[in-house]
Amino acid sequence: MNRRDLLAFIAAATGTALIGAPAARAYDETSIGENLFSPEDAAFLNDVAEVILPETETPGARAADVGGFMTVYVSDCYTGAQQERFRESLATLRGWSEDVYGKPFGALSASEQTAMIEDIARLARIETEKGATPHWFTPIHQLTLFGFFTSELGANEVLRYEPVPGEYIGDLDYDGGPAWAT
Template structure:
């Protein structure tokens, strides 16, 4: 699967444009600032792995945690996201944990799987509503200030998109969740489809 196709698929599945998509297609080649790689701690990565595992849990194939998607997220946010989205993402780790405490009276790391799932389902709805209004709000702000840089994206949308991108480009995602064929391989112009077949990697 080509990178461009994967980004389109993730955008369709998450109901929004792939955040950082241009940087991903052209290559994340911005020069890192001093201290930029200390934006996330090991605890942040562990937290993000648990969020990712709730989105893509282990079944017959490894889940997102086995692919260490939390580490992938931190690299992508640091290297490919705009400053406003980096800040929103980092703050989002705290906001997600606070939302879990508010909803379930416990932090996300101590929450039960069903509590985590109900929280992320609610956050997904919240993120979709926010993204739907984001354009209107930005337009209003630009009428006041033509140099307004725009609002950040919702942190949960970023987490969800990066979970999918990280998982389906990982070794576990490509070789076990998808049908993997090494390239170059043989060409087959017509492949019969059976219900339940995996997508091609």
């Protein structure tokens, strides 16, 4: 599966709605600064994210430290219940690797890691299509995409960056016509 197909699949499977987004509104007061996850959790999330967005001719999720982003985002923007569910998702993901393959996720071959993530994503898509609550893996998928494409690396080396509204021209001749509105 190539990156484009995977992104299309993830968008379809997750309904493109970011889990936890309501908790990240600018006017909601949150406590920030204390990361509730260990460096090992961030490394594990980087491994998983790299399977979702692998390095190809462009950098992958690990290069953007998406795992580190996820731990900070969940710690600072998720409610206590959402944080607990995310922690349970990590435990479930680690357990899946142990139960199905008999070894930790990091010890799996690249093809085993890909097969595992594809199997879980397929189950998430099926549950989503049934109208059930979001699958436990959905936030990990969504935060991987969100973290990567909003990172400096993702925005500048993978996406085409277009500054908005454009360059600053401070001394423009005004002809008396209507002003611009955007």
